[in-house]
Amino acid sequence: MFEIAKLELLIAFRNLWVAIAVILMALFTVVLTIAGSAPTGELNIDPIIVATSSITTLSVYFVPLLALLLSFDAIAGEAERGTLALSLTYPLSRAGILFGKFLAQIILLSLAIGFSLFLTALIVFFLNIGQEINYFLLLRLFFSAILLGASFLGLGYMVSALVRQPGVAAGLAITIWLIFVVLYDIGLLGALVADRGGFFTQNIFPLLLVANPADAFRIVSLPDIASGFGSDISAADGGINNIWAFISLFLWPFFSLGLAWLVFRRIEP
């Protein structure tokens, strides 16, 4: 298990694509932090709130994408190269293979996210020396982004094991991204508009909102003062939504990895 993680990290560190993704994420974060910090002095709010809000909104799109791009090839690629059959003849359980790959890729994601947020913290600190800054918001964003990434890593493995062709797996991964990150919210918005504050809005909508890891992440990470799609809605039932969102975000990685394992264990390479 740890051997696989070690090997996967070795490959990843030599992979130009991974380096580009990490740099891109850091770059976006830095730009958002600097751009967001300009007006805060006049508004007199904690500059980290502005930064966290922008980075959360970015992360909702970027972290699932990065996770899916890392994971779609994990099993399909090996199946195509013929190394999957070989790996499975070694004394190593399928859960071990899956978890080894997960371990390596969650480390990569954590490094990418951690590096970006570290840069944010540095910039905010040096631009606002003397001002009180709530770094807890950044820490919360860091951990919830990792949970979000882990959820989508699992979905990526599931797709990868399901089709076993890298090209098809890539297509499906992008579809999953579109559904969870873009179409789901549009669908919910449409339903809200049609419902005009009826039963759906009161009872079903909050559940559907936290059921999606991307939305749950938004609810958990966005600072309360900041406005956003998730917190606007959650204003209705306040903190309760927050707790459910956290529980959903925490359970999603287990759920998606479990699904991936169920598909992977049935494979006859």
Place this chain on the structure above:
Amino acid sequence: MNVLIIENISKEYRQIKAVDNVSLTLKAGERLALLGHNGAGKTSLIKIILGLVAPTSGTIRVLGKKPGAKKARLYSGYLPENVAFHGSLSAREQMHYFASLKSVDKREADKILERVGLAKAMDRRIGTYSKGMRQRVGLAQALLGKPKLILLDEPTSGLDPISRHDFYDIIGELANNGTAVLISSHALTEMETKMDKIAIMAKGKLVANDSLENLRKKANLPIKINILANEKSVKEVAGFLNAKQVNGHRVELFCQKKDKIKTLGKISKMSGKISDIDISAASLEELYRFFSTPIEKQIKPDNREQNNV
């Protein structure tokens, strides 16, 4: 000791019987060639032995265990038909990884890489290797951990003649040390002299499984005798032996094994008129064609027509 015992194994994919009631055993130190057309069921059988694919019916024991059991995995080596290791790793890194999975010492892994001829190249990335070198990496990983059973699926495709020679040297060493070797292949001429037993699969069924000598007996294909005469004598020789004249100086005839000496005696009467003779028993290729053709369609191969002497 039987390293591998296969009893009445079948594997069905929807309507197709990929493996149909196959039974065979493999002893320690035995080298078995598994022959068959594409789609004859060789790879399916190998995957069943490895525990990668579950058979529909039948039992298998690998080193006394079920396929895929930890002990079976620890002491089996496998080289898949098409395997491409990650190009950004060096052969040494890739081997150390596999070695750690089998709890094999890393120095042992390096030694195996040297043995397969990658001593100088093992720190280069596999992406820069030739096809033959990649195949050597594949062979090297199959040799890790002193396997008691080694399964090689089309191992010599892409190897040049010298590499093939090295390859069979290594296989010979392994067998001498008690490893049971199963090689699936199309390369019939190589197998003829290098293997102890020949198994032939056709449409999922095991149609032959014996030593080359016994297969020849069973098939009872005639022996081919090539006689070299000269332009003047060739007609006379062909007439006397009641044989076929192939061209201006060569005569060809067939006889059963039991008639071999009698036929040779008759040929020797023409000793003044012929310059050379060449006797060949049925080749593996001919045996393969004989056994892999369904019985109702089975005819003696064209070039082995029976001629009465």
